[in-house]
Structures are given as structure tokens and as C-alpha cells.
Amino acid sequence: xxxxxxxxxxxxxxxxxxxxxxxxxxxxxxxxxxxxxxxxxxxxxxxxxxxxxxxxxxxxxxxxxxxxxxxxxxxxxxxxxxxxxxxxxxxxxxxxxxxxxxxxxxxxxxxxxxxxxxxxxxxxxxxxxxxxxxxxxxxxxxxxxxxxxxxxxxxxxxxxxxxxxxxxxxxxxxxxxxxxxxxxxxxxxxxxxxxxxxxxxxxxxxxxxxxxxxxxxxxxxxxxxxxx
Amino acid sequence: xxxxxxxxxxxxxxxxxxxxxxxxxxxxxxxxxxxxxxxxxxxxxxxxxxxxxxxxxxxxxxxxxxxxxxxxxxxxxxxxxxxxxxxxxxxxxxxxxxxxxxxxxxxxxxxxxxxxxxxxxxxxxxxxxxxxxxxxxxxxxxxxxxxxxxxxxxxxxxxxxxxxxxxxxxxxxxxxxxxxxxxxxxxxxxxxxxxxxxxxxxxxxxxxxxxxxxxxxxxxxxxxxxxxxxxxxxxxxxxx
Numbered sequence: 001x002x003x004x005x006x007x008x009x010x011x012x013x014x015x016x017x018x019x020x021x022x023x024x025x026x027x028x029x030x031x032x033x034x035x036x037x038x039x040x041x042x043x044x045x046x047x048x049x050x051x052x053x054x055x056x057x058x059x060x061x062x063x064x065x066x067x068x069x070x071x072x073x074x075x076x077x078x079x080x081x082x083x084x085x086x087x088x089x090x091x092x093x094x095x096x097x098x099x100x101x102x103x104x105x106x107x108x109x110x111x112x113x114x115x116x117x118x119x120x121x122x123x124x125x126x127x128x129x130x131x132x133x134x135x136x137x138x139x140x141x142x143x144x145x146x147x148x149x150x151x152x153x154x155x156x157x158x159x160x161x162x163x164x165x166x167x168x169x170x171x172x173x174x175x176x177x178x179x180x181x182x183x184x185x186x187x188x189x190x191x192x193x194x195x196x197x198x199x200x201x202x203x204x205x206x207x208x209x210x211x212x213x214x215x216x217x218x219x220x221x222x223x224x225x226x227x228x
Numbered sequence: 229x230x231x232x233x234x235x236x237x238x239x240x241x242x243x244x245x246x247x248x249x250x251x252x253x254x255x256x257x258x259x260x261x262x263x264x265x266x267x268x269x270x271x272x273x274x275x276x277x278x279x280x281x282x283x284x285x286x287x288x289x290x291x292x293x294x295x296x297x298x299x300x301x302x303x304x305x306x307x308x309x310x311x312x313x314x315x316x317x318x319x320x321x322x323x324x325x326x327x328x329x330x331x332x333x334x335x336x337x338x339x340x341x342x343x344x345x346x347x348x349x350x351x352x353x354x355x356x357x358x359x360x361x362x363x364x365x366x367x368x369x370x371x372x373x374x375x376x377x378x379x380x381x382x383x384x385x386x387x388x389x390x391x392x393x394x395x396x397x398x399x400x401x402x403x404x405x406x407x408x409x410x411x412x413x414x415x416x417x418x419x420x421x422x423x424x425x426x427x428x429x430x431x432x433x434x435x436x437x438x439x440x441x442x443x444x445x446x447x448x449x450x451x452x453x454x455x456x457x458x459x460x461x462x463x464x465x466x467x468x
Binding site: 061064065068069072073074076077078080081086089090093094095097098099101102103110111112113115116117119120122123124125127128131132143144145146164167168170171172174175186189190191193194195196197199211214215218219221222225226 | 276
């Protein structure tokens, strides 16, 4: 062998740093052309979220596409829950994934799961948007999902999608078990970014009542979701 | 002595996690959290609840064309600013060339070293080539962090900007600083960041609008990941 492994690794790391798009060190000289792209596309669906973010940070568009396939619907739904308008919600979604593309290197797995990172950004961005445009959807239109039994086990569905779907059912059931008044107060807080006093005003309820509903709702959700 | 205070604060934590407290109440909670492990654990539990709530948003399906729009948009968007840029065709060809070269049976270590030196040089030059700052906005300390300094450097295009801070206290893991871009009472998030052990940080500012359109800036302490609007204590500020 004419070169040490460490030198090869150094060169490869450097070429990746400069912008090379090498799927994995092991396969790099065995796969060429279309076959290489196909392998790469197949491989990304197998990767965990953090690996996808790392690849996205290296400029791998298929990795960003895979993240979108996993979480695009979730991000759009959060944005729509806030802005109540499909066109604006899709713009926010594009913005969030473009930002994920540009900021993937700042993602810190210690701080939050990838899905949490994306949905926190989506909520914040959508609320920013709402405030900037000074549009406040009529509060009765702001609500949680019904508990719908969705098909979760299509045989070809990736594991992450099945897991997400089961988690969705669990969280929706927990929220649906709250009294409607608590659900309403929590929806205004989560989707509109309202403060206690803004919620009290929107619902025409005493401040103390609203504080009580928020606290009781959060305590019950914690009890229901805590072990998951 | 501070049991009574503790009992009061722990009642506020669910609302604090959800971001519904007014600024003065949030400030009281933040101050208490610094010295109270039990309340920090309580907060972590409620933040998990808030992080689960997106799953209960009513689901809508993206338009089929949205993914295509995304991929078009990222191709048109600038390369990540402070990290590895996406591969452009010529970069890819260099990388491929190196791979083929290394995979081949004959090659010379000296030549490989020369390639490394050249590429490292090119990378260094690429890193240096950033937009030239046009405007600088100095942020001044508040009583909450009297030793803090901040500077926003805005590039000639009015949009690219960097926030540099120093002298900010390190925060517990569940807290981060957040930069607010303020116009007409409206507060947009400009960045969420942590500081190094020495209290400093260099942060890329994120804004849909040119920064020159904002009339004031502020930095507050928020739950990790940031808040939709400022809830915590203000540590830096500037009014233009």
C-alpha cells in the first residue's frame, strides 16, 4: 500500500470540506455516475435525522429532500395552525427548510430533536409573520386536530413515519381529553403566541380563569405525555 | 426564606414554558431558575410538553409542487455562509479527481501534499471573502448584564449581518439569548444563540427584511431554542 489510511482520510475530509459530495468513505471509488446517485438517494431514506442534518450541512440536496419528506407536512401544519392560510403557510415552510439548508451546521443535537428544531422554528417564524402582517385570525378558527385514526402501517412506510404517526395519535388523544375551554386557551397560546392577558381579552374571560385553564391544561398534558 | 418564592415560581413554570407570561413575570422566573435545580427540571418537563404540541396541529398536506419549489429555491439560495458550501460543479470535479487519483494504483505522496496545500489555501481565501460591513450598530448593556457589549455589523446589501457579543453571562443549558429586530412595536427574531465560556459569541443574523428597515434591536434571555416573542430579561439594546 502506497499511502497510509490516515493520509487518505485527511485528503477526503479536506475535499469534503471544500465541497466534495462523497457519500461514504468506503464506497467512494466503487460507485460511479447514475449508480452513485441511486445509491445515495436510497441511502438517505435509511439515515437517522442527525445524519441527514450533517449531510445537509455538507450541501447534500438529497438529504434536505429526505428531511422535507419526513417533516414537511408537520412543519406546514404548524405554520398553517398559526397563519390559517395555505399560501402563507407554504411560504413559511419553504422558509424553514431553506433555513435548515443554510443553518444545518448550527443544529445542536444536545438542544433539541431535529423535528423539534424545525417545528420550533416554524412556530416562531409563523407567529413573527402573523404579527408583522397584523392579521389575527378569528380565534374560533384556531384549534387542535381532531383525533382521527389514520392508517399508520402501510407496509412500505419508513420506520420514522410510523413512529411519527403513532406519536401524533398519542398527543392528539391527550389534547382531546382536555376540557374544551382548556384546549381553546392552549391553542391561542401555542398558535397565536398570545400572553395570558391577550387570551383573557380574546375569550372575554377573567385573567385568573385563563391562568387556571392554562396551568391545569399543561399539568394534565404533562401527566399524560410524560412517560413517552 | 425562599420557599415561598419557590412555591410561587413553580406555579408559573407551565405558563413560562408555553411563553404566555408577561415580561416582568418571565424575568422573575428566569432569575429563580439560575439557582434552583428543581425548577429547572420542572421546566424541562413542561418544555417537552410544548415540543409535543406541534403533533396535535390539524394536518394539511403540502401542494405536490412544494418540494420542487424548495429544491429550486435552495439551488438559487447562497451557499451556507459560515459552514461548508454545497458542492458547485467545479468543486465536485476536483473532489472526484482526488478520489480517482487516490483510487489509482500509482501516485506520489509529494504531489498529494501539494494538492492539500493548494486546496487549503483556496479554502482559506474563500473563507476570507465575505461582504464588507457597511453599518455598525452598537448595542449597550442593561443593568441585567452591566459588562456586556454587542455590535451588529450590517453588510452593504443591508441584509447580511453578524452580531458579535462579549461579556454576557453563561446561561444554564435550558436558556439561550435571542436577538430581536424591532420596528413599530413589532419584534422579529434575528438569532438564537449561546455564548462561549468567556461570554462571547459571533452570530449570523437572520432576517427576511433588510436590517436597515428596523429601528431598534434588543437581546433577551429566552428558553433554549428561542421564543415567538421576547419573554425574558433584556441584556442588550439599541434604539436608532
